[in-house]
Amino acid sequence: MSNRSNTPPGQEWNASHYAENANFVPKLGGEVLKLLAPQAGQRILDLGCGDGALTERIAQTGANVLGIDASEEMVEAARQRGLNARVIDGHQLPFDHEFDAVFSNAALHWMLDPQKVLAGVKRALKPGGRFVAEFGGHGNVAAICTALIASLQFRGISSHGRHPWYFPTTQEYAHLLQTVGFHVDSIELFPRPTLLPTGMAGWLRTFANPFLHNLDQDLQEAIIDNTMNLLSHSLNDGQGNWTADYVRLRVSAHV
Template sequence: MTSHNEQQWDPIAYQQHGRFVSDLGASILDLLEARTGERILDLGCGDGALTRKLVDMGCDVLGVDSSTPMVEATRALGVEARMMDGQSLDFHGEFDAVFSNAALHWMPHAEHVLAGVWRALKPGGRFVAEFGGHGNVATIVNALHAALAARHVDIPNPWFFPTPEHYRALLEKQGFQVHFVALLPRPTLLPGDVRAWLTTFAQPLLSAVAEEERPACLAALADTLRASMCDADGKWWADYMRIRCHASKA
């Protein structure tokens, strides 16, 4: 995770409302093919759930995140972690691999991120990532912007949701050998209703609404989204779209 535009991360709330992020992202570890003894950077480590898995696989892992509470949560798992903006990585040829799950869409300066990843990798090192892609949670995003427009609020989208073509071009421009970049639909069951998702993940947009008006705004958004996101059993599903990529430093 990274913290921009008033997005703040609470590890306890994240475990309650966002644990599905690391649970569903665990499959990307298979793509990483981490080997015992490898030095790996977890870029945007969040609360360290996946970082700890890499440690348990015998890897020498460093997690970085711009959220102090998330770094502290990662350290509490016995994992080395540092406060660092993923758009300003300060490593040089130290890592066999850079891994990232559900973090890069919080880093709009993608060119800076990839330049830092490139510097951090050893020659031949690999970069494996999954994050929000084009159309990610579009139903929610469109409803949010409509609700803000009704309040005469115009705020830019805080997320970077690229097309696979765009992201491939960025990787190649940096000099990476791209093995694949894919956009994967992943309808995602939410642990609660959409209001919990909004208060956990959409703070940059909700912060534009006066605090005393937010409960009413959230209730109205839930009513608007119920027909398209809530199934007959009362379960809420979000239209996640994920970019998954595998590249290496030539």
């Protein structure tokens, strides 16, 4: 992923590593997909489509779906599935009243100017169009963030500017939606502890690159090891199974 404005520095996406270390992301997208309830013939935008795993499920309903992502590699992986996908930054949506719905799963917390994103989403929707999304909410990966920051500070490295995510409360996000002209139909914040298929090391190497940005390889590995030591008592069951302390925000709104 190129480093664009409003995009966390240092985060890169590798489609095969993502499929290996984060296959739970599309698997756990079933509930928000039900909330979207796509219909044949509807035009739907999948914002932050990643490798297209959920976009493909939307397309299978007969909907006309376009997947967009800021990562060229992820968009290429989506195209390999036969999907219509384009490289577009979520802060710079170029659409004008052309979609029946905008859908997003596990992507909006990477977009650090949410008002700009939501204004673009609203503009992309036809009158009466819907916005359905799930992403990290207030308290998401709090233990992991605390351990990463402590591991950086232990080595005298400032964590300033390294935290790459936007995790709002329901009140904050509902207010933002209303500010840009949405009517909120439902919004909830809920804990969803998530078993990690390749452990905490795989998760950190997939998602926590901005915390390690511009540090040499040995230092990165030391910080990962220290982070895992700090987390082992709270997020490891003692049998080698790691869980991420996810908290998700799920929302449905319309214009």
